[in-house]
Amino acid sequence: MARMTEQQMGAVLARAAAFDGRRPDPIVLAAWMEAIGDLGYDDAMQAVVDHYAESTEWLKPAHLRARVKRMRAARLANADLAPPPADPDAADYGPRLREHLRALADGRSLALALAPGARTPAPPTEDYTAARAEHAAPAPPGPAADPDPPVSATPWCGRCNDTTRTRTRLTPEGGLERVPCPVCGPATSGSAA
Numbered sequence: 001m002a003r004m005t006e007q008q009m010g011a012v013l014a015r016a017a018a019f020d021g022r023r024p025d026p027i028v029l030a031a032w033m034e035a036i037g038d039l040g041y042d043d044a045m046q047a048v049v050d051h052y053a054e055s056t057e058w059l060k061p062a063h064l065r066a067r068v069k070r071m072r073a074a075r076l077a078n079a080d081l082a083p084p085p086a087d088p089d090a091a092d093y094g095p096r097l098r099e100h101l102r103a104l105a106d107g108r109s110l111a112l113a114l115a116p117g118a119r120t121p122a123p124p125t126e127d128y129t130a131a132r133a134e135h136a137a138p139a140p141p142g143p144a145a146d147p148d149p150p151v152s153a154t155p156w157c158g159r160c161n162d163t164t165r166t167r168t169r170l171t172p173e174g175g176l177e178r179v180p181c182p183v184c185g186p187a188t189s190g191s192a193a
Contacts (some may be wrong), residue, residue: 002111008041015045016059019052023036023174035061043068079104154156
């Protein structure tokens with residue numbers, strides 16, 4: 001799990017502010033970074049929502065740490081804990097096993113299943129394709145969608161708006177602004193190959 005950036009922590013505080021009206025400032029941001037900056041961004045964002053869905057208590061860093069700890073434990077409890085393929089006597093087996101468990105706790109089990117060299121899934125059957133076409137939603141009324149929308153040449157990171165490739169950032173004044181995603185960048189003209 002990667003440490004959160006200050007920008008990501010600002011987004012966590014902004015999400016909390018949407019629930020409780022707090023006014024994040026640089027001092028609060030620095031304190032939260034020190035207390036829970038080691039947590040994963042996606043887990044922290046979900047923990048804010050989960051906290052306010054179940055509690056009226058003012059959110060503190062310890063609440064987020066406890067919720068993220070429970071989320072990671074639940075992922076491990078519900079995951080297939082089969083060890084990664086390797087020779088148990090190999091020198092790198094221990095580190096590989098720890099990384100496998102860390103990935104499961106982070107919610108990255110799908111990425112492990114689709115790692116290079118993994119079995120490629122079979123294409124959908126004709127019956128499945130026909131049924132999907134039969135039950136497809138009708139096109140919305142109005143002008144046709146752009147058949148070749150702008151996309152970035154970089155794959156979508158999954159942490160930003162997938163259309164605009166932007167993220168929300170907390171400004172020093174306590175407001176919010178949209179900025180280009182630092183991972184996958186803003187949308188550019190042309191199609192992805």
